[in-house]
Amino acid sequence: MIEFRAVTKRFEDGTIAVDELDLTVEAGTITVFVGPSGCGKTTSLRMVNRMIDPTSGTILVDGKDVLTVDPPTLRRGIGYVIQQAGLFPHRTVLDNVATVPLLSGWDKRKARTRAAELLERVGLDPAFGKRYPAQLSGGQQQRVGVARALAADPPVLLMDEPFSAVDPVVREDLQNELLRLQAELDKTIVFVTHDIDEALKLGERVAVFQTGGHLAQYAKPTELLAAPANDFVASFVGRDRGYRTLTFLHADVPVHPVTTAKLGERITVSDWTLVVDDENRPKGWLSGVDGEIEVAEKDLISGGSLYDGSTLRGALDAALSSPSALGVVIDDVGAVTGVVRADDVIKALAKARAAGEVPK
């Protein structure tokens, strides 16, 4: 558990980065600090491991005032993941991960064995251990950064915009990986980001910081979307917040059958037809041809996003982004099971609302 008690940070030039922050990060949760640049979210994070010391107020980690612990000792007990990973370019991946155990006086062999375990844990082949960071992709480097932060098994993990420098696809992988890891490890994680979508996806609790270092709202993601505390939070959460609320709803949407065809098949196209490969995975849509034709790659219209049955947001987006207005539904192995329609999603939403599932 991390407690901020009336914490203020005023920099030498007089700017107030954090203003009287009172906030408790519960043990075993992911808490996200989110806000625009200059709102004090990163400063607040860095005060936890004394990269920055507060001007006034107290920060307690598991009941202990951090200002009473000497910084290097404190930091070895708190995992830290930095933007761009911050790996040591001159040390192998394995030695990077073993950094904190070695600093804490473990013998070299034990530290390396532990590091190899952690590489596997974050989804990297232990063979990567011998490489240098420059030989890894951005996403892989960031995984190594997470492994390094976890190496000494600290109860608290601080993550300072860790995924902001990677492309959106890799970012989503890393976010899912973090959620999976957290389900296994149950750490107390403080995660800083300026991306509200990332905050809503990862955070069990989200602290929205406002310019000037004020905490505007500290709540669960659903509450934040349903009841923003003030205009700032409402605008920061964005005008898509009704749409974002769908992320937190898991309701049944009827799945309709769809006509499918394979490449090379001779068919008569009457309506939208979904072309699939031999494993029944979607390849694209076919439409606007008269009479019998042979299905060819060049006639395909590429499809929209795929719905894997997770959230209503995914279902609606699949329907809206599909050229046929039919959202393709896939199963665990990526095979087509049918299609969903946008109006069905809206009906499911209305039903969920009536059942009181959407927070007012």
Added chain:
Amino acid sequence: MTWIFENWERFWEVTEVHLRLSVVPVLIGFVLSIPLGWFASRSATARAVLFPLANVLFTIPSIALIVITPVLIGVKILDEINVIVPLTIYTVALMVRSVADALSAVPGHVTAAANAMGFRPLRRFLVVDFPLALPVTIAGLRVATVSNISMVSVGALVGLGGYGQLFTEGYQTDNSAKVFAGLIGTVVLAALADGLLLLVGRVLTPWARAGR
């Protein structure tokens, strides 16, 4: 060339002196420039004092410095110290800037990560900052070494200094073969030292060539 083979013993003797008089100042100067360079990389005030001072020292003609050194430190004019001290000063003047630049070029997110991992300052310097500064530092060291090997010859004017003696003797006795032998010695020595440092640098920094 034939002079070298006919006077092999003499040639080897001046080579030894030349090597000693150029390498010892490089070593001392390198060691001295590490803390100074570190200081300059950390403090703007230190930079404002050290960099101009280094420039001024470097512009003093070597002959003047070699002649004036015995007066300043009170040793006999034929002592090797008289060459070692000025060349050490030149090495420091060159290397302070190299070391400072090399340390400043260590990426901020890497040092921030090192601090956040719980490194104490000295260990961080030895394990993170200095190894990462090696490629630029060694490049500076190569320049300093080659320039020292060339400058040692000036010591001959005060009766010291390896190949320089071949120059003065050759000039006085109108023996161009002797001058030429000194010239070859200097160039070969400089090339060998430069190559050796290049190799040492490659061995010490395998990561610098890790595929990008």
